Amino acid sequence: MEPNTIVPKKLFKVAENRPVMYDQLSAENTSYWSGVGRRFKQNKVALTGFIILLLLLFLAILGPYFNEHGYDDQDISRANLPPKISLLESVSWLPFDGVDTRGVDQYEQKNITTNFWFGTDELGRDIWTRVWEGTRVSLYIALLATLIDIIIGISYGSISAYYGGRVDNIMQRIIEILIGIPQLIIIIMLILVLKPGIITLTIAMGLAGWTGMARIVRGNMLKLKEQEFVLASRTLGAKDRRLIFRNLLPNTLGPIIITVSFSIPGAVFSEAFLSFIGLGLQPPTASLGTIVNDGFKYMRIYPHQMVISSVVISLIMISFNLIGDGLRDALDPRSRKR
Numbered sequence: 001m002e003p004n005t006i007v008p009k010k011l012f013k014v015a016e017n018r019p020v021m022y023d024q025l026s027a028e029n030t031s032y033w034s035g036v037g038r039r040f041k042q043n044k045v046a047l048t049g050f051i052i053l054l055l056l057l058f059l060a061i062l063g064p065y066f067n068e069h070g071y072d073d074q075d076i077s078r079a080n081l082p083p084k085i086s087l088l089e090s091v092s093w094l095p096f097d098g099v100d101t102r103g104v105d106q107y108e109q110k111n112i113t114t115n116f117w118f119g120t121d122e123l124g125r126d127i128w129t130r131v132w133e134g135t136r137v138s139l140y141i142a143l144l145a146t147l148i149d150i151i152i153g154i155s156y157g158s159i160s161a162y163y164g165g166r167v168d169n170i171m172q173r174i175i176e177i178l179i180g181i182p183q184l185i186i187i188i189m190l191i192l193v194l195k196p197g198i199i200t201l202t203i204a205m206g207l208a209g210w211t212g213m214a215r216i217v218r219g220n221m222l223k224l225k226e227q228e229f230v231l232a233s234r235t236l237g238a239k240d241r242r243l244i245f246r247n248l249l250p251n252t253l254g255p256i257i258i259t260v261s262f263s264i265p266g267a268v269f270s271e272a273f274l275s276f277i278g279l280g281l282q283p284p285t286a287s288l289g290t291i292v293n294d295g296f297k298y299m300r301i302y303p304h305q306m307v308i309s310s311v312v313i314s315l316i317m318i319s320f321n322l323i324g325d326g327l328r329d330a331l332d333p334r335s336r337k338r
Contacts, residue, residue, distance in 0.1 A: 036330045036331055037330075040327065040330040045326065046323055049318065049320070049323045049326070053316070053319040053320065056135065056312070057139070059135070060136040060139060061136065063132030063133075063135075064136075067126065067128065069129050071125065071126070071286045072286070073124075074124050076123065077112075078112055078114075078120050078124040080120060081119050081120040082095065082119045082304060083095060083098070083119040083304050084097060084098035084107060084115040084117070084119070098115070102301075118304065127305065127308060131308055131309055131312060134286040134288045135288060137285065138287050140198075141198060141202050141205070144206070145201075145205035145267045146206075146260055148210070149209045149210045149213050150213060152206070152207075152210040152213075153210040153212070153214040154213065154214075156175075156210065156217075157218040157221065158244050158248065160214070161225065161248075162243070172218075179211055186208040187208050187270070188279055190208070191279050191280075196281065198281065201271060201274065213256070213259055216255050216259050217252055217256065220251075220252040220255050224252070230243060233246075255331075258327050258328050261320055261323050265317040268288070269313070269317060271288070272287070275288075275289025276289045276293045276296075288309050291305075291309040292309050292310055
């Protein structure tokens with residue numbers, strides 16, 4: 001056909017409108033992260049864990065302000081009071097009637113007119129205020145330690161995986177040496193050198209826990225750096241920093257998020273354990289670990305002093321683990337076809 005030949009209109013045919021095909025294409029173009037959110041919301045167990053965590057965060061932030069007692073206000077005249085809540089004291093099977101394990105109404109005996117919802121400890125301090133103040137402190141330490149873990153682990157794992165070769169071998173040998181040393185020993189040594197405190201405990205936990213994050217980031221980046229989109233970017237002249245932060249890291253966010261969701265409850269438990277054995281936070285600072293330590297001495301007579309804080313620790317760990325399991329399922333690419 002000559003270049004200037006006019007093509008008759010009868011040779012053209014109007015394309016059919018295919019709404020079904022259009023809907024399929026639109027579904028395929030749906031954002032990956034919106035799909036993750038949708039699958040997470042469909043997971044009832046993970047959603048339950050998320051709601052529990054939100055409730056705990058709400059109480060950790062505002063709970064200490066629900067009454068006029070400070071977390072360190074002492075009054076021996078009201079020492080070792082059992083929990084008492086006016087709305088629940090008539091429910092016989094709930095331990096909120098102010099009666100201790102010996103069947104004695106401590107409020108009536110000591111002529112106390114104020115109800116303490118979680119009771120008091122041996123120094124007369126309000127356990128409700130101390131538990132939520134301690135929850136706030138424990139979560140603060142865990143989140144900050146996890147942040148240090150993320151920064152060091154992602155940086156170390158990214159450099160090791162991207163450059164490979166001798167650099168990767170040397171960096172991985174260093175990690176293997178650090179993993180060979182028990183994490184608890186590293187934390188205890190750092191605490192003994194730097195003296196116990198919130199900042200010291202946070203730094204010690206962060207410096208001791210980044211190796212797992214580094215290995216996960218390295219493993220995922222080793223798979224990704226040979227993919228076509230990375231090779232295409234390198235061919236077009238993209239620099240190392242752009243390749244790492246614009247091409248590789250965004251595609252490893254899934255495993256990073258899952259690892260973080262499991263690291264936070266581990267950090268909460270580590271803080272509680274260290275404070276329980278006396279190497280963590282020191283009195284009068286309130287944390288879940290110090291409250292458990294204080295209540296352990298009176299476990300048989302006044303079990304509420306230890307049980308309540310232990311239940312809060314358990315709820316935090318369970319909720320984060322449920323969220324982590326839900327995120328792992330939601331971020332699994334194979335579940336997109338379900």
